Amino acid sequence: MRDFDYIRPTSIPDAIAAAAEPGSAYLAGGTNLLDLMKGGVTSPERIVDISRLPELNRTERLDDGGLRIGALVRNADLAHDAAFAKDYSAVAEALLSGASAQLRNAATVGGNLLQRTRCSYFYDTASACNKRVSGAGCAALGGENRLHAVLGWSDACIATHPSDFCVPLVALDAVVEIEGTRGRRHVTLEEFHRLPGAAPQRENALEPGDLIVAVRLPAEAASFAANARYLKVRERTSYAFAVVSAAAALVVDDGKIRAARLALGGVAAKPWRARAAEAVLLGADANEATFASAANAALADASPSGDNAFKIELARRIVVRALMSAQAGTPERLPALPASPFSSIPGARHDA
Amino acid sequence: MTSLPISLTVNGHRHELEVDPRVTLLDLLRERLDLTGTKKGCDRGQCGACTVLVDGKRINSCLALALSHDGAEVLTIEGVAHGEELHPVQAAFISHDGFQCGFCTPGQIMSTLGLIAEGQAGNDPERIREGLSGNICRCAAYGGIVEAVLEAQEQLAKANRRTAA
Numbered sequence: 001m002r003d004f005d006y007i008r009p010t011s012i013p014d015a016i017a018a019a020a021e022p023g024s025a026y027l028a029g030g031t032n033l034l035d036l037m038k039g040g041v042t043s044p045e046r047i048v049d050i051s052r053l054p055e056l057n058r059t060e061r062l063d064d065g066g067l068r069i070g071a072l073v074r075n076a077d078l079a080h081d082a083a084f085a086k087d088y089s090a091v092a093e094a095l096l097s098g099a100s101a102q103l104r105n106a107a108t109v110g111g112n113l114l115q116r117t118r119c120s121y122f123y124d125t126a127s128a129c130n131k132r133v134s135g136a137g138c139a140a141l142g143g144e145n146r147l148h149a150v151l152g153w154s155d156a157c158i159a160t161h162p163s164d165f166c167v168p169l170v171a172l173d174a175v176v177e178i179e180g181t182r183g184r185r186h187v188t189l190e191e192f193h194r195l196p197g198a199a200p201q202r203e204n205a206l207e208p209g210d211l212i213v214a215v216r217l218p219a220e221a222a223s224f225a226a227n228a229r230y231l232k233v234r235e236r237t238s239y240a241f242a243v244v245s246a247a248a249a250l251v252v253d254d255g256k257i258r259a260a261r262l263a264l265g266g267v268a269a270k271p272w273r274a275r276a277a278e279a280v281l282l283g284a285d286a287n288e289a290t291f292a293s294a295a296n297a298a299l300a301d302a303s304p305s306g307d308n309a310f311k312i313e314l315a316r317r318i319v320v321r322a323l324m325s326a327q328a329g330t331p332e333r334l335p336a337l338p339a340s341p342f343s344s345i346p347g348a349r350h351d352a
Numbered sequence: 353m354t355s356l357p358i359s360l361t362v363n364g365h366r367h368e369l370e371v372d373p374r375v376t377l378l379d380l381l382r383e384r385l386d387l388t389g390t391k392k393g394c395d396r397g398q399c400g401a402c403t404v405l406v407d408g409k410r411i412n413s414c415l416a417l418a419l420s421h422d423g424a425e426v427l428t429i430e431g432v433a434h435g436e437e438l439h440p441v442q443a444a445f446i447s448h449d450g451f452q453c454g455f456c457t458p459g460q461i462m463s464t465l466g467l468i469a470e471g472q473a474g475n476d477p478e479r480i481r482e483g484l485s486g487n488i489c490r491c492a493a494y495g496g497i498v499e500a501v502l503e504a505q506e507q508l509a510k511a512n513r514r515t516a517a
Binding site: 001003004005006008027030031034035038039047049051076080099100101102103105106237238239336337338 | 356373374376395396397400403409410411412414415416417419420463466467470472476478479481482483484485486487
């Protein structure tokens with residue numbers, strides 16, 4: 001690992017001033033950053049350790065009924081917060097389906113949004129990667145790419161965003177609260193992550209020095225509490241990134257869908273909000289035929305970026321399953337294998 | 353970069369040290385404090401062999417900068433037994449053959465201590481397997497490990513009832 005300066009500022013303004021200097025990187029849980037530094041994928045000259053900044057490790061209810069989650073709240077603490085898990089069950093389920101218990105004890109809310117892709121060519125410094133070295137080319141195109149993107153990719157980059165947490169968050173209209181050298185601003189999570197286009201090295205809306213201080217869920221997000229699920233297909237039962245995942249949230253009244261949210265994970269460089277599918281669902285009868293139409297709408301623009309055409313059909317099926325699971329109702333207690341298609345889900349077919 | 357001061361309490365003993373910022377908690381434990389029970393497997397947060405408890409919570413010590421945990425209380429496998437008397441989790445791993453080569457075992461045991469303290473798994477083998485999925489065992493002693501966790505929980509619950517009575 002390359003040598004670096006280590007500083008631990010005691011206030012948010014001091015942290016931002018330090019991190020605005022070129023070559024700086026914030027350190028919180030460190031579960032992704034230290035891995036990248038050990039592999040030489042990223043080599044900051046200065047580490048700004050924010051893990052003890054006051055104010056950032058609290059979750060608070062806002063006057064407007066929304067929820068504000070501090071950027072340093074640990075993944076495990078949030079997922080096991082009983083009040084949080086009751087109102088935002090799909091978010092808790094997504095958190096518990098990610099990584100391992102050890103990593104969830106260290107990883108933070110803000111860091112989860114900023115985790116880098118798991119594309120193996122990004123990690124392999126001997127391979128060409130436009131995300132790592134702008135203009136270097138993309139070894140994943142024409143390489144081992146069965147797990148790569150099927151939506152929103154470009155010839156410059158076909159990597160996916162690995163987060164589970166972000167998938168229900170983007171479905172529920174989460175907003176990222178950012179503090180920078182010019183004060184505080186709010187960016188919707190949907191706008192926060194960027195598609196690669198010609199500049200895959202620009203992954204999000206952050207400018208130098210910008211610090212994620214919180215993630216907000218609007219009041220309406222809790223209205224889906226009774227019918228919200230996250231489903232995730234993995235290549236092993238636990239402790240693996242998503243091949244494809246989906247967060248589905250419904251408000252169903254008298255058999256009609258009064259409100260619907262849908263987002264996909266593992267399919268693009270950002271958590272993928274499926275608004276066209278939501279339009280199909282809204283006002284329609286809550287049944288499998290409607291869900292299949294929504295799945296078709298969600299994947300209408302999908303195309304394989306390599307040996308991954310199977311992910312498009314897999315995504316359609318997981319969308320139908322997620323919607324059926326949401327309709328069946330949020331379970332009283334999360335299943336033993338959170339988000340797993342192999343858990344027993346009332347009303348959901350295992351062969352869908 | 354010059355070394356920076358750090359204070360850590362490890363297995364009840366306080367240490368004042370100067371460390372290079374690049375030093376992970378894992379390397380500090382093994383190389384500076386000679387506590388080599390905590391194993392370096394993958395060194396990338398994928399195998400769980402380096403699991404320790406920091407302020408009561410299990411983490412991968414390979415993905416933690418030592419400096420970032422200045423002031424923390426750390427428990428490693430060396431601090432689990434009471435003198436010559438094994439902790440119930442250690443004893444259960446032996447009686448249920450919860451290992452073969454033993455390399456992952458310190459991490460498995462520390463992870464089990466974290467799992468039991470979290471209280472999420474209960475006596476459901478599926479929840480125990482899921483809760484320990486961050487600890488890889490290449491000898492595949494998983495069946496014995498789950499049995500060991502179930503028995504250790506029972507022994508600890510009995511001991512707690514005795515204490516309460």
